[in-house]
Amino acid sequence: MAQVIEQTANEPAPATEIPAFLGLTQQKSALLVALYNETDPDFAKQIPTALPIAAQQLAAEYEKRNSVGKKLERAEGKFLDEYKEFETIQQEAVERLSKTDMNIGKAAEGLDLEGKNRHDLLLGSFLYGGVRREASGPEDRASMSPVASPNFEGAKKLMERAMETGCTMAGVQIGSFYVQEDKLAGGKNMKKGEDCKKLAYEFYKKAADLGNPMACHKVAFFSENGYGCEQNLDRAIEYYIKAYEQGYPDSAHNLGLIYQGHTQATASRKELKKALTYLEQGKQWGYAPSANALGRLYLLMSKNSQVAKDAGVEVDDKDEYVVTGIDFMEYAADNGDADAMLMLGLIFGSKEYGLYDMDKAQNYMELALVRGDPEAYTYLVRILRAKMAARAALEQENLDNFDKLSLQDQAKLIRQVAKEATPEKVRHRQCSSTFCTNQEEKEGDFKKCGRCQRVSYCSRDCQKEHWKHGHKAVCTAPSATDSPSSSTPSTTTSTQ
Numbered sequence: 001m002a003q004v005i006e007q008t009a010n011e012p013a014p015a016t017e018i019p020a021f022l023g024l025t026q027q028k029s030a031l032l033v034a035l036y037n038e039t040d041p042d043f044a045k046q047i048p049t050a051l052p053i054a055a056q057q058l059a060a061e062y063e064k065r066n067s068v069g070k071k072l073e074r075a076e077g078k079f080l081d082e083y084k085e086f087e088t089i090q091q092e093a094v095e096r097l098s099k100t101d102m103n104i105g106k107a108a109e110g111l112d113l114e115g116k117n118r119h120d121l122l123l124g125s126f127l128y129g130g131v132r133r134e135a136s137g138p139e140d141r142a143s144m145s146p147v148a149s150p151n152f153e154g155a156k157k158l159m160e161r162a163m164e165t166g167c168t169m170a171g172v173q174i175g176s177f178y179v180q181e182d183k184l185a186g187g188k189n190m191k192k193g194e195d196c197k198k199l200a201y202e203f204y205k206k207a208a209d210l211g212n213p214m215a216c217h218k219v220a221f222f223s224e225n226g227y228g229c230e231q232n233l234d235r236a237i238e239y240y241i242k243a244y245e246q247g248y249p250d251s252a253h254n255l256g257l258i259y260q261g262h263t264q265a266t267a268s269r270k271e272l273k274k275a276l277t278y279l280e281q282g283k284q285w286g287y288a289p290s291a292n293a294l295g296r297l298y299l300l301m302s303k304n305s306q307v308a309k310d311a312g313v314e315v316d317d318k319d320e321y322v323v324t325g326i327d328f329m330e331y332a333a334d335n336g337d338a339d340a341m342l343m344l345g346l347i348f349g350s351k352e353y354g355l356y357d358m359d360k361a362q363n364y365m366e367l368a369l370v371r372g373d374p375e376a377y378t379y380l381v382r383i384l385r386a387k388m389a390a391r392a393a394l395e396q397e398n399l400d401n402f403d404k405l406s407l408q409d410q411a412k413l414i415r416q417v418a419k420e421a422t423p424e425k426v427r428h429r430q431c432s433s434t435f436c437t438n439q440e441e442k443e444g445d446f447k448k449c450g451r452c453q454r455v456s457y458c459s460r461d462c463q464k465e466h467w468k469h470g471h472k473a474v475c476t477a478p479s480a481t482d483s484p485s486s487s488t489p490s491t492t493t494s495t496q
Contacts, residue, residue: 018030018033018048019048021047021049021051021052022051022052022055022369022370022372023374024374024377028377029048031381032047032377032380032381032384033047033048035381035384035385035388038384038388039384039387039388051366051369051370054370055370055371058367058370058371059372061336062288062335062336062371065286065288065335065336066287066288068083068214069084069087070286071213071214071247071248071249071250072213072214072248073247074246074247074285075213075246075247075248076211079169079211079212079213079214079246082167082168082212083169085119085122085167085169086122086169086173089119089123089126090126092123093107093123093126093127093130096108096123096127097127097130104127104128104131107127108124108127108128111123111124113158116161116165118165118167121158121159121161121162121165122158122159122162122167122170124155124158125155125156125158125159126155128149128151128154128155129146129151129152129154129155129156130149131149131150131151132144132145132146132148132149133148133149133150141184141185142185142188142189144184145180145181145184145185145189146177146180146181147177147178147180147181147185147189147190147196148185148189152177152189156174156177159173160174163206163207166210168207168210168211168212168215169207170207171203171204171206171207171210171212171215172203172204172207172212172214172215172218174203175200175201175202175203175207175215175218176200177200178196178197178199178200178203179196179197179200181196182196182197182200195228197222197227197228198228198229199228200218200222200228201219201222201227201228201229202228204218204219204222205219208239208242211242211246213242213243213246213247213248214243214248216239216240216242216243216246216248216251217239217240217243217248217250217251217254218496219239220235220236220237220238220239220240220242220243220251220254221236221254221494221495221496223235223236223239224236224240224254224258224265224494225494231265233258233265233266233269236258237255237258237269240254240255240258241255244278244281247285249281249282249285249286249287249290250282250287250495250496252278252279252282252285252287252290253278253279253289253290253494253495254494254495255274255275255278256274256276256278256279256282256290256293257293257492257493257494258275258494259271259272259274259275259278260272260275260293260297261275272297272307272310272311272312273310273311273312275297275311276294276297276311276312276313278290279293279294279297280294283328283331286335288331288332288335288336288337289332289337289492291328291329291331291332291337291340292328292329292332292333292337292339292340292492293492294325294328295324295325295326295327295328295329295332295340295343296325296329296343297311297325298313298324298325298328299322299325299326299347299353301313301318301321301325302318302319302321302325302353308321322353322354322355326344326347326355329343329344329347333364333367336371337371338368338371338373338376339373339492341364341365341367341371341373341376342364342365342368342373342375342376342379344360344364345361345362345363345364345365345367345368345379345380345383346361346379347361348360348361348364349365349379349383357430358383358386358387359430359432360432361379361383362380362383362384362387363432363455365379365380365383366380431446431456431457431458431459431462432455432456432457432462432466433457433458433462433463433465433466436457436458436462438458438462440456445458446458447463449463
């Protein structure tokens, strides 16, 4: 009886019991778990909880690296000071509301909302503007818009008066209110005749003309894409440069894309040397999408010598372009760029660049899916199915010749197929570090990751590199530590 109970416990859970995760449907979630049950049963049990936790960690790390405060570090000091002031006052508003049981009147007691005290004006705006109208249901996203607040007009006026004191971030904040209205409600909360996109542009423009680099970037983006204003590439470049001159990384990135000339609107501006300069600066400022765009550009150079010539980067060995491109994309993936993760998965999953490695392809597709790229799901399913098919094909090829063998050779073949069919053997025959091509001379030569036991390495250095470049996000084990075990070694788009 005990044996029967143990076998039942080890059976995979019915598909209907698998919860939906990572924004996938329940059906897709169940299929993914089923595929892992065939290729990595131990990990399959952890997927519904492990992957969402990893997604939260990656999102938090990416947001931290790309916070507005980080982007303003190189700008004129007053703009970073304004941003920090905003953060502090927002936190004060939360604390006041908490202490008064969300009673706005009590929370606002003592504030001078008629004068020119910037602190009080901003605090009053946050207190009164934080109230939203009651949602009509779980799908009522329009109620989440700042414009849906019954106190919106009053809160906005307080923010405008703060702007009159010289606070440029107040203009940025009002612009962001209207952008959120467009994204969440499509303008449903606006007064008749008002256009939320146009108003967003107008307030960003006021702040930009006072020198705020974040606002300059917004004006440039709106101008480039005809959002809330007429499309004007000259104005876009002008304001991107203003933000770039204050070290704003998003603007360096978007200028790089413009000078690549990939679109009909930017084709006449194509200057690859300029594109390379701006993208390299964006990468230097820690902006992951710029590193990804550089990686794509270098891979293009490996196929088209004219691109390399136009960019002023000519080398004798074309493999150098590939190595450099992969290096840039690895940096981007390590810093949370989902597109870089997806592209690396596609690169290692094909033989186009001579880097075919299904294990690495799987690793990057897992990361891209966790990072929020829904396209990665389809490719990850294909990879897992391909692994299953490859194993089945090996078994079938051997069994086709089975009857022709002697009894001794049949026994030998059975042992070989059993060994080759073991997921660990298939997965671990090559070092899991991205650029390492070392293979085990015999099974068990390489040491497994001490936490998840899913990957193996030829050396401690390779283990450290793989941890740093992505394995950390999908490595799970009962241990709560966030460091390795000591016992084991498409075209990019402009950003708003």
